[in-house]
Amino acid sequence: MNVLIVGAGVVGVTTAWALVRRGHQVTVVDRLEGAALETSRGNAGQRSYGYVYPWAAPDMVGKALRGLFSRYGPFKITNPWSPRTLQFLAMSARCSLSHGLYNASHAALLELAEFSRHCFVALEEPPDASFDGQHEGLMEVADNQAACTALHQKARRLESLGIEHEWLNPDAVRQQEPGMQGPGAVAGGLLMPADGTGDCHRFTRMLAQACEARGVHFQYRTSITDWYLDDGHIRGAWLQRHPPDPGGGQSAPDVKDGDSPHYLETDQVVLCAGCMSRELARPLGLSLPIYPVKGYSLTSTIDDAAKAPRSTVVDHAYKAAITRLGERVRVTGFVELAGFQRHIPQRRLQVLREAFASRFPGAADLGHAEPWTGFRPMTPDGPPILGWGQQKNLLLNTGHGTFGWTLSAGCGEIIGQLLDGETPAIDLGAFSPGRFT
Template sequence: MKIIILGSGVVGVSSAWYLAQVGHSVTVIDRQPGAGLETSFANAGQVSPGYSSPWAGPGVPLKAVRWLMMKNRPFVFWPMPDIGQWRWLAQMLQNCTTAAYDRNKGRMVRLAEYSRDVLADLRAATGITYDDRQQGTLQVFRTQKQLDHIGDDLRVLDQYQVPYEVLDTAGCIHAEPGLSGAREKIVGGLRLPGDETGDAFQFTQRLAAMAAERGVTFLYDTTIRALRREGGRITGVDTSRGMLEADAYVLSLGSFSPAMVRALGLDLPIYPVKGYSITAPILDAARAPVSTVMDETFKIGITRLGDRIRVGGTAELAGFSTSLRAPRRATLEHSLTDLFAGAGDVPAATFWTGLRPMTPDGTPIVGRTEIGNLYLNTGHGTLGWTMACGSGRVLADIMSGRTPDIAHEDLALARYR
């Protein structure tokens, strides 16, 4: 089958790889000059199945109000005259119940755990490297109240048999010696030894090169204007290279996915949630993180990527703005220097922002649509890197008439009907 994939981020490239692996002829189209140059470019670097959680949960509305009042706030809201923004917020609030949180976290962990295993298989089969480490994730708590409220997460981790360790301060420092200088600021932590880290951009670029060697065609510097529909099928993609046709089409355009299919009658509940990162050269390896440390107070991930430290976080609702705001950088720098003082060259750090494609329930949209030959693999939010390989493998199975290895029906767009 001839397949066109729209988007060459980590999700689109992973989809291309797994579709090509089962014998399909695949073409990937992207407006950028190469793969992984937008939201996949400088994310926090975590492959964190155990930390896969929806942002919508019990108590989140009240927490969001408190976050807005913080100096180094993890959440920023710019109200806009945009019906899409307000509708998305309303849908997210509907998911702020215990029942919805348990349901959403359960399916996110299921897909993320599977994706981590698929990534490990890919690494073993191909030898691909991307500043990867398999040394777990540590979520650190600065207050006893934070530590006391991890029961709901532990219950889901137990349900899916995800290994974890609840640590005291000494245990956190044993796992991450670089935290020794911040001993008095930490009351405990949750360690997820099965989590991994790695540079999503390196991975995307190298997997794209491997896919090209196996026959996948990449059309970069190509503007995608519209999908053309006749009856119940897509007949082509109108691009700056002309009309391109295939037997089936996969939409992996992240935050730009809804606009591409709105004229076709599809309503994708995806909204951009802006995230920021800094990447600092390591000055003192002994003070740097071993893997990833999640700073629960500021919702920031601090990750070791080779000779660099990547610090990523912040949720900013600001439409499609990609402006770099100095206060967001200050928050990232504060978390790094507060926990790992002297580890990185902060003044030399590069500053980046990207638009995470977030669904109201946190779960990506993977699978069929009501249009017979149009498939979705989008809406992964902050977890595109974590879920990319699993999502690509599930989609390839669905499109090839195979039964995926995990339950997938609740990942499809139909769950919103």
């Protein structure tokens, strides 16, 4: 079957890999200069199979309000009055208050993540080293008793779902991460020993090359601008080429400056366009209330390996993730509702530097680190959108929010199963594309 995949982020490329291995003819179209240049570029690098959770937690409204008034609180709103922000906030609040939804979504996410863990094993050839990947575990560190209580609660939930985890006292936390000698308090930690890390950008580019070698056709600097619909099917799409981007490939291309649009016929479409899926789905009669939830990262080479993290730490005091990526370290944080505003304020980066210094002082000089900002394609409840769309030949694999890198391998495989008429490996109820209408 001829399949058109929209989007060459980690989700689109893992989907392309799953489909080409099943014998389909795959074309991937992306508006940017290459693979993984949007959200998949600078994320926290955690393949956090035991640490996936829905966005709309029952206590999210209170937490968000408290965070708004603190410099360190992760939750920020910088354009509260835009209709899109207000709609997203209202839908998220409704989901967070919907009885039983959080627990059901959490269980579904953990099941999907577990499936993804297995699918990743097959994907990690060529070896881990080419994308600075490893499986040394993910540790959440609590800095006070309240955070410990919350982690104990989480541990009980993991226990009931049979997910491998370990409770660590403060000494064991420091044994797990011997470089963690900073002044930040340590009250305890929860370790997911089988979780992994890796540079999502490098991985995606490596897999895109492997896809090309198997015959997948990539069209970069090309946007989908419109669809041709007939008799409940998508028959094809209008594509617009863009001129090369002098800004290095991440800025939004100017559609008007490209060649005239051309038409591409297709048997099947898979929408993997991350934060832009909402606009692309609207002419198809689908309402996808995906919001671009902004985050920031700083990446630096390591100066002193003995003082650096071995794997990845989620720090409860700053709500920051600190991840080892080979010879580099990355600090990531913030969930900010700012629309598609790409500005990187120094005050956000300063908080990330403080978070790092409180745990791993002397490991790297974050004064010269590479700053990045990206947008999590977030759904109001949190689980991604995975399954059949309105048209008979439309599949959706989008809205991956906080965990697209972790879930990508499993979701690509599930798209393959659906396309080939197989029963999907897991129940897809929590991920249904129609759940917001």
